[in-house]
Amino acid sequence: MHLTAKDFPEMERFFRRNFFNTLPGPRGLHLIGTKGHRGVENLGLFSSVVHIGATPPHLGFIMRPLTVPRHTYHHMKAQGHFTLNTVDESILAAAHQSSANYPIEESEFAAVGLTPYYSEGHKAPYVAESQIKIGLEYVEDHYLKSNDTLFVVGKIIEVIVPDAVIAESGHVEHDQIDTLTVAGLDTYFKTNQVARLAYPRPGQKV
């Protein structure tokens, strides 16, 4: 199928949403935990987390238009802290359900049956059941005229990860903890490592 821009507006609305959401392929999957000023704990499912740099470590993600209340964004800006938590099959159903549109006074942790976990050094709740927990501090956001979205950046200030999955090289071995990925809003994939390749230099044969 060969489609051009003139074909896109003619697609049926749900077909178009599924098509463009799944088109680029599976991507990272994370629960973002925040806490409101009235103490309500919030949880949201995101599929747009990207690595920005390691020194110092930053991650970013896309926040959908603020045309409706976005609890994650509101709490993150107000409190300055948020957490990223990986998803495996044992919590997939709960993670997916956390995307439902709960009112702001209701905790998604309680609604979906996941457990908030706090460390001394961080104000936002982690997901106790997640194998990798990343604590971040809000740094900056950028308004994208494209689809009225925001690109939000956080600095990693805490990491909680099982010793056994960190290789001597520093690699976190996701095939050992079955970290899931997602295409679009609903299609989840397992992680099966096929290769770890050496640093590429010009002149090497393929």
Place this chain on the structure above:
Amino acid sequence: MHLTAKDFPEMERFFRRNFFNTLPGPRGLHLIGTKGHRGVENLGLFSSVVHIGATPPHLGFIMRPLTVPRHTYHHMKAQGHFTLNTVDESILAAAHQSSANYPIEESEFAAVGLTPYYSEGHKAPYVAESQIKIGLEYVEDHYLKSNDTLFVVGKIIEVIVPDAVIAESGHVEHDQIDTLTVAGLDTYFKTNQVARLAYPRPGQKV
């Protein structure tokens, strides 16, 4: 392991790079194709492509610091067009090798043995061997003070995808075409679908 910000600067440099690059888990993997004004075709491997919105369709990605020449960025800004191409196992070694630091006058297509493909409606080269080809127009970029990087946004203006992998619902079925994902700079994963879940609404049991 429980690490806080004061531990990060003490990590050995390559350990830290591997650790933070792999920490958030596997993410999308794409070859970006561009063409310079002297006609040289450029190819780069990226692991930071995110979906921004479907109506109209936009994708974004992180561009590393412009402290060294970035051919992809230069060509994209100059010509206005770039392509995103998915990677499967049959072209993994070539895709990985395209990350090597070739001089600007050398085409990574030729160097790694991939074939440029042009459509009538798009000025940048696609990767003929990639199963999903997405043609974009440069829209905007944002300077992130975090690690001196850029977040670049493109609008999808063309899509070439095999008919057989588009479901009636519009989903592009990546498990049928073995789209790879990547953690960090070197660790590649296969795609094995485990679930497609229904739209979540408040009040549903997990």
